[in-house]
Amino acid sequence: MAVKERGAGSSAPHATMAGSSQPYDVLILGAGLSGLATAYYLKKTQPEWSILVVERSGTAGGLTGNWIDHRFGPDKKLQMPMHMVFRQKYKNLLKLVDEEIGGSLSPLYKGYTIITGDGQRHRLAMEDWTARRLPPPFHALGMFAKLKMPLREKWDLFKLACVSTYCAKEILEGKQEPRRVPNTLSLESLELILNMGAKSRDFLEAVTPSIYNLHPWYTSAPRMAGVMAGTMTLSKDSLHYHVFAKNYNAAFIDRFVARLQEMGVEFRFWTEARRLEAAADGRRVERVWVRPYGPEHPQARRYVCENCGAENYLLDRAFCTRCGRDTTLDRVRSGEIAKPVARELWFDAEAGGCVPLECRRLVTAMYPHMIARLLPAGSPLRRHPYVRSFFSARGNQTQLSVGRVYYRKPVTRGDGEITGTHNPYLCFNGCQSVYNNFGGADLGYEGDVVDVLLDVGVIRDAHTQEEQIQRILFDLQRVYPDADPALAEHVSFADIYPDVLYLSEQPAIAGLHRFFDTHRTGAENWYVAGCHSGTIGIGMESAVQSGMATVNCLL
Incomplete structure (x- = not known):
């Protein structure tokens, strides 16, 4: 997108603060x-x-x-974690970061991991011959083939990828509503129309909240399908992303x-x-x-x-x-x-x-x-x-919680990529070692630091923060086997309420x-x-x- 120039002859409007010249x-x-x-x-x-x-x-x-968590000291910060900067899709933002304003980004990541409700780990990455040689959305066939689910469920995901690509192209052409997929149709309903099986739907229940913070039950089908296509199936580089290499403000x-x-x-x-x-x-x-x-x-x-x-x-x-x-x-x-x-x-x-x-x-x-x-x-x-x-x-539907866990020693084995999870199989819908991206200087800490994002909806109010923190520590060990809860020095945690979301x-x-x-x-x-x-x-x-x-x- 380009910003147009205004004609030189136009008059400049003004706003004035009362009591000020x-x-x-x-x-x-x-x-x-x-x-x-x-x-x-x-x-x-x-x-x-x-x-x-x-x-x-x-x-x-x-x-x-980000903000300082004054409960623990000036070096401890919290933020809405895991903003993915997709290289192929976020062109205007990247122009600001790379060329005009300047900014600190991580190395380019070429995929991420999804943990579904059955505990299976699925690697989302397009790095084989199908990604290099086949046109969209067929270039994603190799990625789908490697998912740990029955062949029929992989086929279900490919069907949705085709519909998603169609929705994305319609939206990118400026249409407010794709002709064949109405905005009032939820993504969950679209999955049922496509006769998708339980495992492929479970997979989407992990992907959509962990990447987009919206659940397929109440997400507009063409809009979410279009966003998914833009970050997965429109090109072989769709999954390539950065994260910020420091806390956001820095x-x-x-x-x-x-x-x-x-x-x-x-x-x-x-x-x-x-x-x-x-x-x-x-x-x-x-x-x-x-x-x-x-x-x-x-x-x-x-x-x-x-x-x-x-x-x-x-x-x-x-x-x-x-x-x-x-x-x-x-x-x-x-x-x-x-x-x-x-x-x-x-x-x-x-x-x-x-x-x-x-x-x-x-x-x-x-x-x-x-x-x-x-x-x-x-x-x-x-x-x-x-x-x-x-x-x-x-x-009052959207409710998020965020956490930052400080471990006394490295527990993530150098992994800086994002892991998306199925909620409520895991209590959070995504995690990432920010220490491996930020380093100790920006975090004011040496050890390991992991950010988690919880999209728990109205269920959150049934649990105290202490209960949620204990569940986070337990579940993080399921993602990172070395993350023994006993190694956690402390946890910054906050519920985020709808008035700021x-x-x-x-x-x-x-x-x-x-x-x-x-x-x-x-x-x-x-x-x-x-x-x-x-x-x-x-x-x-x-x-x-x-x-x-x-x-x-x-x-």
């Missing part, structure tokens, strides 16, 4: 990867424009950022922010958007109400989240910007918060200490359900069908709300960026792609 041409809400990409490509094409990025946490990165995000600041982009961290206010006809967003609450606020109080160890500040709300845990009510009861924020963030923003940002151009680089919380009841913005769709993304909602098909065909909202000066609005619809490449597309719309 400094104008801003564009206001961006959210310093995740899509917000950073939007700011970057805007500044590249319009260097004279002034841009302000507002972020509610203390650092940039969103779901691709590897890439901090460099990105520093480059933007060098270019003149301004940032306001610890500033939460609370309300979008529109003209009476809903054609324009006139102002955004934000609440500064960080260390520079005289009444803000620092606290460390008990769930994830992240640093936060409370004022009228105690909301962890990293894990999404809201302890406002607990702190009202303890007397730490005298006057809490209203149930709806947008309610009575002025009386609640918010500051208005008068804006002419607005980009919300946030997930749809987060935007929905900023729109007052009766707002004319809700009349726009596209904006109305944001409210369909409000649900992409959401799904039953009975709707999950993922459907994550694919939009426009970055426009219906209001002439308001644009939306985010991985939910990219062509891929998931991951870092989609976030970068959406930022580029948003800039093209804005210009």
Whole structure:
């Protein structure tokens, strides 16, 4: 994707913060990867424009950022683990990392391992003569042939690979829905239509959550099939991927922010958007109400989240910007918060200490359900069908947990690749030795360090964190035989709540709300960026792609 140039004769719009003489041409809400990409490509094409990025946490990165786990010390960090950077598919992200911003990536990995519910290990890699000589999707025949399952089940997977390739090509041609596979069909239903057997379906129940964090039961069939094709069957290099070679902020995000600041982009961290206010006809967003609450606020109080160890500040709300845990009510009861924020963030923003940002151009680089919380009841913005769709993304299905296990000595035998697992056969849906990729300097530790990602859904609430940690230690030894639980020095663990994640909602098909065909909202000066609005619809490449597309719309 290319970013177009704006005509030289066009006039520059501006946004102004109340009480300040400094104008801003564009206001961006959210310093995740899509917000950073939007700011970057805007500044590249319009260097004279002034841009302000507002972020509610203390650092940039969103779901691709890491944080210090203050429960264990300044060197201990947590992050959403195992972001795979597919060499063939993530071309816009890799251009930023390799050429424009700079970043630290691991060596190129050419496959990964899947452990299915029967305990079998399956190697996914396309390295034989079929991968080199046959056209897609036939080039994957050699990989399927090596899977440890009956021949009929391998044939089932190849049938799905053919359908996935068809879906991917339809989507890449710009079709919102493949002609023969409707978006409302779940991937599980597609498997049944194809008469797939139990073992091949079990295999997919390991692959889809471990790589894409979505289960086939409630995943839109053509969308997930298309994503699977892009990372497995569209070319012989589809499985080739990197991971970051350091914690995310050190590897890439901090460099990105520093480059933007060098270019003149301004940032306001610890500033939460609370309300979008529109003209009476809903054609324009006139102002955004934000609440500064960080260390520079005289009444803000620092606290460390008990769930994830992240640093936060409370004022009228105690909301962890990293894990999404809201302890406002607990702190009202303890007397730490005298006057809490209203149930709806947008309610009575002025009386609640918010500051208005008068804006002419607005980009919300946030997930749809987060935007929905900023729109007052009766707002004319809700009349726009596209904006109305944001409210369909409000649900409580997606729940993740993350962990980082510190072992006293090496236990992974130098393996830096990702291993995907079947949940609940194993308690987590993926693991990886970050020590073998990051090294001891970035981790502040010598031994071995393994990241795990748990996609446990609503079942998580039935278990305490201590129970989950003990199960993780037990299951990691099933992946890495040398990982004796007695060697674990400590475990950083956190539940991640829906308020900071992409959401799904039953009975709707999950993922459907994550694919939009426009970055426009219906209001002439308001644009939306985010991985939910990219062509891929998931991951870092989609976030970068959406930022580029948003800039093209804005210009």
